[in-house]
Amino acid sequence: MANRPHRSTLLLPLALAASCAIAEPDNRRTLNALDAHLTPSSTSARWLASPVALPVGVLGVATDALIVHPCCVLDDAWGDTVEWLWEPREESRFRSAVMTPLRVIASPIVFLGDWLGRATFAVPPRKEDA
Amino acid sequence: MRPLRAVVLHAVALLAAAGCAWSNPANRPVWNAFEQNVVPDGDIAFYATLPLTVPAGLGAILVDTLVVHPVRVLDDAAGDAGELWDDLDWQKQYYTELGFLPLRAAVTPLAFAGSWLGRICFDIPPRESRDPSKRAAAAQSAADARRTEWLAFLSALEQQVAAVPPARAPVEWDAELAAAFERTHRVANARGRHLLLRTAARQRVPPLVAEPWLGLRDRDPVVRYLELQACSGNDVPADLRRALLADDNEMVRLLAADKLRE
Numbered sequence: 001m002a003n004r005p006h007r008s009t010l011l012l013p014l015a016l017a018a019s020c021a022i023a024e025p026d027n028r029r030t031l032n033a034l035d036a037h038l039t040p041s042s043t044s045a046r047w048l049a050s051p052v053a054l055p056v057g058v059l060g061v062a063t064d065a066l067i068v069h070p071c072c073v074l075d076d077a078w079g080d081t082v083e084w085l086w087e088p089r090e091e092s093r094f095r096s097a098v099m100t101p102l103r104v105i106a107s108p109i110v111f112l113g114d115w116l117g118r119a120t121f122a123v124p125p126r127k128e129d130a
Numbered sequence: 131m132r133p134l135r136a137v138v139l140h141a142v143a144l145l146a147a148a149g150c151a152w153s154n155p156a157n158r159p160v161w162n163a164f165e166q167n168v169v170p171d172g173d174i175a176f177y178a179t180l181p182l183t184v185p186a187g188l189g190a191i192l193v194d195t196l197v198v199h200p201v202r203v204l205d206d207a208a209g210d211a212g213e214l215w216d217d218l219d220w221q222k223q224y225y226t227e228l229g230f231l232p233l234r235a236a237v238t239p240l241a242f243a244g245s246w247l248g249r250i251c252f253d254i255p256p257r258e259s260r261d262p263s264k265r266a267a268a269a270q271s272a273a274d275a276r277r278t279e280w281l282a283f284l285s286a287l288e289q290q291v292a293a294v295p296p297a298r299a300p301v302e303w304d305a306e307l308a309a310a311f312e313r314t315h316r317v318a319n320a321r322g323r324h325l326l327l328r329t330a331a332r333q334r335v336p337p338l339v340a341e342p343w344l345g346l347r348d349r350d351p352v353v354r355y356l357e358l359q360a361c362s363g364n365d366v367p368a369d370l371r372r373a374l375l376a377d378d379n380e381m382v383r384l385l386a387a388d389k390l391r392e
Binding site (some may be wrong): 028031034035038039040043046050053056057058059073093108113 | 195220221222223224225226227228229231233245
């Protein structure tokens, strides 16, 4: 027990990795909303509000990194999975029959990997067809 | 014993990695000063003092690698880490900046340590100052250093002593450099002229740009031969081609026949 790393040491790399995605302003929906609507106008007000605003900001970072942004990229991850595995392509009927069970097995793995990648790094969103 | 072995292993690993930084002459001031001021030029003195100069040279490498270069790159590493704190916009991104504050604080020492270790081990160019006047002064200082290095090279060739070719061409080719080049080319011995011509051709300094065939017109046949070996043989003027094909020296004639055949 004494030699095991403390849980907080594992949280730091996770926080750093997640901050990679939210380094992109478009991926900080909560913080953008807070900045746009709740920022005090004067410097003195900002100083006075800082004891409250600091934990709110940290909570905003955590919310964006761990909840909002991962939720927002679910559809992109699903879109990638469908595009890579399920979109019709020129292949024989037999190949299609053989590949279908493999595609079923691969789907959750591809989806999970893509989702984790998009949740962690600043991957541009998919361009949906109009 | 184990901690000692670990220290030695770490020191060896650091030295091996720092070899990359050490490859740049600008990163080894102690070695440069030692080589320029302490190592004797004369053959007898050079070999006689080797038992003393070799260990001292190894000591200079250690001092450069473990003390001087790491201390010199401290401010660059601090500048790199300080970039994390640039451009904070408290008016438009109040909560964002506050939210990232603890993360920035946690990452700053890591960024500093990473940058410092990287700069110790690898040849990373120094940071350019953000202050325009300091940047201009640094650029002027670098240009002066390159000019001084070239003048020292020309002077050594002129005096027919051992010369170290400069790493880069001067930023501006002024009248003093032009006069020194012309004088050196006239006075230097054949080996010096060959070194001068090769260095000048490689760095494309103005006298060789204006007259690329200077080496092929040299008065020494060995220099002409070596220059002919180094040149592609294309675009050699007709009069020079004829002169080389009829050169007094048989080796030059034979090589010219191979290289300058129509």
